[in-house]
Amino acid sequence: MPSSQAPELKPALLPPGTVVGSWRVAAWAGRGVHGTVYRAVPVTDEHAEPTALKLALLPRDPRFAREVELLSRVRHACIPRLRDSGIWQHPGGTLHPFLVMDWVDGTPLYEWAQQHTPSSQHVLRLLAQLARALQAVHAQGCLHRDVKGDNILVRHSDGSALLTDFGSGRFPDAATLTPGTLPPGTPAYRSPEACLFELQCFRDPRAHYAAQPADDLYSLGVTAYRLVTGEYPEFGDPSRDASGTWHLEGFVSAAPLSLNPSLDPQLNALILRMLSMRPEQRGTAAELASALEQAAQGSSPESTPPCLVPEPPRTAKTPSTEVSTPTPDALVRVTPPGRAQPWQSVFAAAAALGVWIIWVYESMPLNAPELPTAVRHEADAAGLEDGGTAGLGDEAVASSVAPSVPSVSGEPAESPLPEPKPGQTRPNAKGKCAHPRQVPLNGGCWVKLSVDREGCEALSGTLIEGTCYVPIATHERQPTSHPACTP
Missing domain, CATH: 3.30.200.20 (Phosphorylase Kinase; domain 1)
Structure with missing residues (x-):
């Protein structure tokens, strides 16, 4: 038996x-x-x-x-x-x-911050520890390639931050395991230079972006920005010149201090440094760690009050709706009245993902019940050091696709409609999109996915009543004068 x-x-x-x-x-x-x-x-x-x-x-x-x-x-x-x-x-x-x-007995960074409402000084110290960890990684010629809050644990015993999950990492001369233009990683945390490379070279099967230490530092900057504001930073819409070269307008999100007035100005400046559009302006991990440590020493807990406040639990819409406790996303921030929420965390990554989604949909049978999509990995147990062998960008799990495609008229009258994005595919004169599984809605073509808020934000989608609407980027032919990409 x-x-x-x-x-x-x-x-x-x-x-x-x-x-x-x-x-x-x-x-x-x-x-x-x-x-x-x-x-x-x-x-x-x-x-x-x-x-x-x-x-x-x-x-x-x-x-x-x-x-x-x-x-x-x-x-x-x-x-x-x-x-x-x-x-x-x-x-x-x-x-x-x-x-x-x-074994690391700790809590993921965003969740920890929600529970403890740290001061700017405490955040500076945690970021300095992570920068030192990256310094040790980079000193060996290695890269993490998926720095984000879910891969950072704050240890219960001493409050130290530990960098975990090296499944997406790379060491010198390591074999390439993931096909595609970009290495594994989380779209919302990708650097501007990686996103531009993807826009420029995604049609070249030989092209593969070579991540650098500056990419890890940018991801740490995204982590810090989201930690103290609850939002992902955003750079401007990409544009293409007459020669076919893509450009980014620059960083367009508000400075962390304008969203969170409790923030220490030095922490604000260092976050913006990590998010510099030019990689050389971010410096090295060692330089960043020294600057963070000096800023932490120059401040005191009394002069840096708690810079994060947990959001009150959401109320249920109906008796059947479960009232959930605040998620790591739920961080209150001071936002000017009428300030629109950013529609994208990283437009370049969204454009690349849009092309990828089109390819997936056009390659699959129309009766396929599921669409693979990158979604957030949740650690289900407290103290979990690492729930997988790769980061978000390398973790594709099955998400159900809505079996029906409602028309605009079929949407409830009180439901908001997602706004079309620049560069998004539009329905044709008959109101239809290029593929039957794309949803024509409010003048744009979308893919409907069942993912949580974090997963939707990472895909630059719009979450409406539990459904994520991901914009489909224009699938146009590149000019023949387009410069060649370097594999």
Whole structure:
């Protein structure tokens, strides 16, 4: 009987007591698209401090070997230490790589900030710790490539910030595992130079953007901006000159201090520095860490009152609507009356994603029930060090597509309509979009997705009554005079 049931053992849900290498599973902790994290202890000492064991869902997943190699090269107090790695053989015969790291008993950054309402001085110290962690990564020629709040844990014991999830990272001479113009990462956190490269070269199958340390610093700037304002920063709409070269107008979002008057001016200036449109103006991680540390030393908790205030819980619209507790998104900020919310977090990334969505839709059968889309990874358990082997941009999960395509007249009268965006595909003279699964609505062509608020923002969509409307970028032919892209 045991042998007949053994092949039913699933890497995604190992029961407590399962032995993986020299480790015994104590509890399930969380799951990403590529891996599942368990709390584990040594087989020889079940009373030892727990560790985080990450097991690949797919046999022989090469991402794990790359993450192990990267972590083995980096040593820093704000990066979980690699403890072990190996291969676990499923009873069915398949081989699944795993790695073991220090267990971090902490809370994801945005959620932690909502709970503790830190001062500007505290935020400066956390950002300095993260910059030092990136300094250690960059000193080895490595990159994280997915710095964001979900990949940062604030440890309960001492309040330190730890940079986690190196599944999207890269070390020198590492093999490319992800096809496409851009490396894995989260669209809302991509640098302007990465987005411009995508706009310029997405049609060239040989082109692949080579991320630099400045990309990590920009992502840290996005993280800081969102941490203190609750919004993603935004740069201007792209434009293309007569030669076919794309340009960005520059950073157009309000300075953090204008959205949050409680912010320390030095923190405001350093966030804007990280978000500079020119990568050389961001400096190095070491330079940034020194500036953050000096700013933190020059301020005091008394002079920097709490710069974040949790938003009150939302009220239910109907008796059947669940009243949820505030999410990490729910941060109150002082906003001038009538100030419009930005329609995009990163337009260039949205344009590239729009083209990608078109390709997906045109490649799939019309009766396909699901559309893969990048959505936010949620850690389901407190203290989870890392719920997957890659960042948001590398985690495509199935999201249901609405089976019907309502017309404008079919929308409830009281529902707002998403506003068309510059460069968005428009319906033809008959009011139809290029593909049957695109929704013609309010003068634009959209894709309807079932994702949460964070996922919708990351795709530069508009969330209306629980449905995310993602704009489809114009799918036009590039001029023949377009300069060649460098692979």
